[in-house]
Amino acid sequence: MKYLVSAPRPDFQGAIVGVHFRDGAATVDPTADNIQRAALQYFQRANYSMVAVEETPAEPEPGSSPESTEDLFDPNTRSVEEVLAHLADADADEQARVLAAEAAGKARTTITSKGDQS
Known part of the structure; x- marks a missing residue:
């Protein structure tokens, strides 16, 4: 199951513990790898707002190449x-x-x- 994580600032753009946020939100899949699982644990400890979401393919921003967890x-x-x-x-x-x-x-x-x- 994936989780939609909200950054403290709703306009935040960037990476937090290796997870890329856009417009203050990011999707974390703790089943993908240890890094994603660890990131989710960090967000839980830091009291980030999280909601379980259905899996949907993310579309990258035009002209960008998001950093892969690999x-x-x-x-x-x-x-x-x-x-x-x-x-x-x-x-x-x-x-x-x-x-x-x-x-x-x-x-x-x-x-x-x-x-x-x-």
Whole structure:
């Protein structure tokens, strides 16, 4: 089942923990992969408004090429050292997304404890 997630700002355009929002809304499919599942868990913890929705194909904006979750850094396929290096160079949204994916996946304390230090 997919969920329609509403950003705190209804006009928000951009990515939050690897999920792309348009006009303050995004669709998350927790069955797609660990990254989407972790993002949904992040949105739940952060008290984002969420509604279960029927599956409908999303149409990309004309002239845009949305980032695929396949292109996102997946900590569950990387070593601790690789994840820590990625976190050191990542912005706050990417750090939150990667830490959420790690917590939902391997949950290695060496990595997840970095979220406690932010």
